[in-house]
Amino acid sequence: MAMTDPNLCPANSGLVAIGARLRHCSRITTLGFRPNFSDYSLKQQQQLISARRILYPTAFYASLFNAMGKPTFPSVHTYTFAMDKIRQTAMFQMLGVPHPKTRVYYGPRQKQTILSEFSFPFIAKIPRGSARGQGVFLITNPKDLSTYLNRKGPAYIQEYLALDRDMRIIIIGRDVVLAYWRVAPADTFKTNISQGGHICFDPVPAAALDLALSTADKCGWDDVGIDIVESQGRFLVLEGNMKYGTKGFKTVGIDYKQMLCDKILNNEV
Template sequence: MHLNSRPVAIGARLKKYPSIQTLGFKPNFQDYSAREQKLILNTEKIYYPTAFYADLFNAMGKKTFPSFHTYKFALDKIKQTAIFNMLDIPHPETKIFYGRKQKQNILKSFAFPFIAKKARGSSKGNDVYLIQNNEELLRCLKHKGPAYIQEYLPIDRDMRIIIIGKKIRLAYWRIAAPDNFKTNLSQGGVISFKPLPQKALDLALTTALRCGWDDVGIDIIERNNQFYVLEGNMKYGTKGFREAGIHYKKMMVNLIVEEKV
């Protein structure tokens, strides 16, 4: 049970809802009032701690939602691929290449066509490329940073499965627009609420639990009767909730107040 009458949050996501006591982000802890500092230090769990404070609360042993691990893996495809491989979670063949000999090493491991992605910081299908020849590869390698290369598994749809807490809260298909290999809604993909295979739902939930992620959209594809986890999206959009008739922020307030997350 919370030590105060209302759950305490730092991030501003639910600041319009009075049942959540949102303090706002202040990088200088001393800028919080004495009362706010006491709330932060004494409350059993802090909601939306921000990436800055999630590390600190984890070091202190304080619970947060989202979890420390959810923040640590956000927008980092390299770390996600590493943990998928370590935990034997099915994932398309993926390698990360560093240094000046990237092109030579890439073509030793992958045949055209294959996928190249920005390794860190991208979302909404941005910085994802279908590489079909040397010219396209050279153009892609002009971008700074490591080359994140993944086998191309031809699909026209994938599955977005959103886990909040330790439960699936929403699941739907994302169907790519014609002549586009990306299924992201921001790239013209559309939503379908046709039932998803139970194996995909089970894989998504297992992945989230094993990786320590408690607020994530898991993307899964099916190819030749095999299911693969593409990635975990900690900054997932809420259009799917709207199309399903669910008010996302009100749902989150209820889950928090009822201590279900």
């Protein structure tokens, strides 16, 4: 689908986006991503430079606008931590955010110590660039571990929590816009909807909602789906998902695109 034509947008809207998330909102000018800034027309370059804030700047431009002192939505921090479990875990540990026992191992010598700190079963993940439940492995024996360690890069090891569900809490701006449970199918430990999990709208505990909001605030994330589990009476943050799915919104009859557009136009983010 084509990007919104900036010439069709009201001249006084003053809202400029780069990424495609808002292309259906006619009152917001979506320019599209150009890897070379010079590929934007002079008019478009001026729109970006003079805009009060850039919407969905993409990971490429978010840090550049941040260096210029120009705010963006989502925040530069939201992009910095996207699909990077190592950075997220380090931040959780630094901030004291409750998080399952997790360690990262670099190089063969460090990886040889995994079994001195974790007992089978445990979870191993591809720490960067993986999403939708891909790159997550249940390690139950030495063969599983050896297979996982054959891949290049750091080993991201996390304690296994024997649970069949977790909570997905979606925050836009400073508000929870949707919260639900994700329940794993009988044949897997993964709760991801793309892996066969299903959505359950039983009430999400208020303590989990508060933890999600405080985590997003501390980390500087303003457009994120935070996954939380309850284990032995404690709520633990698993990770933040900046590329969260929207099936939950459809399930309850919320037009996600219109909701997002309205929140921006009403200055709620």
